[in-house]
Amino acid sequence: MSRPAFAADTEADPSESDAFVAAVLERMAAVLPPEDGPYPLHEPHIDGAAWSYVKDCLDSGWVSSVGEYVRWFEEKLVETTGAAHAVATVSGTAALHICMLLAGVQRDDEVLVPPLTFVASANAIHYCGAHPHFVDVEPVSLGVDPTALTAHLERIAEMRGDVCFNSVTGRPIRGLLVVHCFGHPARIAELAEVAARFNIVLIEDAAEALGTSAGNRSAGCHGKVAALSFNGNKTVTTGGGGAILTDDDELAELALHLTTTARVDDPFVLAHDMVAFNYRMPNLNAALGCAQLEQLPELLAAKRQLAARWREAFAGLGGLRFIDEPSWGKSNFWLNALSLDPPYATRRPQLLAALDAAGYHCRPFWTPLHRLPMYQDRPMASLQVADDLAARGFNLPSSAGLIRPGTLPIFDKNG
Numbered sequence: 112m113s114r115p116a117f118a119a120d121t122e123a124d125p126s127e128s129d130a131f132v133a134a135v136l137e138r139m140a141a142v143l144p145p146e147d148g149p150y151p152l153h154e155p156h157i158d159g160a161a162w163s164y165v166k167d168c169l170d171s172g173w174v175s176s177v178g179e180y181v182r183w184f185e186e187k188l189v190e191t192t193g194a195a196h197a198v199a200t201v202s203g204t205a206a207l208h209i210c211m212l213l214a215g216v217q218r219d220d221e222v223l224v225p226p227l228t229f230v231a232s233a234n235a236i237h238y239c240g241a242h243p244h245f246v247d248v249e250p251v252s253l254g255v256d257p258t259a260l261t262a263h264l265e266r267i268a269e270m271r272g273d274v275c276f277n278s279v280t281g282r283p284i285r286g287l288l289v290v291h292c293f294g295h296p297a298r299i300a301e302l303a304e305v306a307a308r309f310n311i312v313l314i315e316d317a318a319e320a321l322g323t324s325a326g327n328r329s330a331g332c333h334g335k336v337a338a339l340s341f342n343g344n345k346t347v348t349t350g351g352g353g354a355i356l357t358d359d360d361e362l363a364e365l366a367l368h369l370t371t372t373a374r375v376d377d378p379f380v381l382a383h384d385m386v387a388f389n390y391r392m393p394n395l396n397a398a399l400g401c402a403q404l405e406q407l408p409e410l411l412a413a414k415r416q417l418a419a420r421w422r423e424a425f426a427g428l429g430g431l432r433f434i435d436e437p438s439w440g441k442s443n444f445w446l447n448a449l450s451l452d453p454p455y456a457t458r459r460p461q462l463l464a465a466l467d468a469a470g471y472h473c474r475p476f477w478t479p480l481h482r483l484p485m486y487q488d489r490p491m492a493s494l495q496v497a498d499d500l501a502a503r504g505f506n507l508p509s510s511a512g513l514i515r516p517g518t519l520p521i522f523d524k525n526g
């Protein structure tokens with residue numbers, strides 16, 4: 112297989128590299144003893160009232176999209192995030208799709224989005240017939256870089272009336288989809304200013320960021336609309352699921368309508384007034400979600416402690432950097448990440464193979480979306496930082512369950 116052209120590129124001495132792999136393995140073992148492995152990248156942590164809520168749901172027969180747990184889950188999300196409204200959906204991807212529609216994204220629009228994200232961020236844009244327009248990230252939060260974004264828009268944007276157009280493609284730039292990568296808050300306050308200056312709708316992909324905040328506001332409460340995910344690998348899970356957050360009363364109502372096939376609200380008429388979607392979260396999933404949200408403070412505390420262990424373990428080891436919480440907010444530490452220094456980056460496959468063999472299921476960052484076949488011909492800014500980070504980074508086992516007293520020896524000894 113040929114090496115991607117964007118891989119960081121200094122050959123390290125192989126013997127030195129073996130010593131490096133051994134040093135990384137030793138630090139891993141200090142946090143997670145190999146004999147207690149293997150350690151998946153991220154496992155759900157099911158606890159508390161999960162069994163009783165789900166059983167209640169089964170006993171009642173209300174297992175589908177109508178039922179009290181869905182409403183209750185939404186109320187709990189409102190409490191947790193401070194958003195005025197939450198609308199629960201079948202997945203984070205479905206929530207993102209609806210967010211695009213609520214933001215007014217139409218066929219042949221463009222939506223600014225970073226390439227260092229899960230593919231759903233761009234897919235949701237494509238579902239609307241619009242084009243992802245890729246913009247670069249910055250190395251602290253791994254989120255969109257407001258300085259680079261401003262420079263890019265100053266170069267290519269042209270205001271026609273109050274609509275921002277891409278002067279190169281002639282298409283309207285309707286939205287900016289900010290991703291809070293791995294649960295670290297993006298530079299959302301500055302990004303909101305850039306979006307306002309160019310009259311671009313700010314949308315948050317907070318799929319990875321339940322419990323994350325920037326300033327004193329939760330991720331998902333900075334833009335017009337936001338999407339959360341409750342997939343099995345996220346901090347809080349409903350099996351599969353998502354939610355739309357918004358402060359706008361009308362958009363919340365429209366979100367509910369669009370996710371429930373736009374059914375006309377009349378018990379004696381079975382009709383629909385728009386082409387819409389069957390995207391409503393089932394009650395069964397929401398029941399699990401209610402129990403999970405009751406555990407959120409404990410989950411976040413455990414994830415924060417695990418991150419502290421990783422930070423401590425890798426401090427002072429040359430050749431890599433722990434991607435840490437940005438100064439401007441709080442991370443939920445969904446997935447801990449390391450970034451290899453350039454001389455070591457080409458050894459990432461070897462390192463990941465050694466870690467895997469030792470029971471540590473780490474994984475490389477996503478292939479940046481502008482490198483995927485369906486998105487390589489879309490509009491894009493210089494994406495040097497995203498390419499560089501994608502070639503050097505990998506995620507560490509990050510399950511909250513790893514930090515429960517008794518499951519992590521180092522925690523019992525030192526903490």
Ligand SMILES: *Cc1c(COP(=O)(O)O)cnc(C)c1O
Pocket residue numbers: 202203204205207228229231232290316318319340341342351352353
């Ligand atoms: C998980 C995730 C999604 C999609 O969520 P699903 O619930 O899996 O559909 C979207 N964006 C990002 C950044 C994600 O990590």
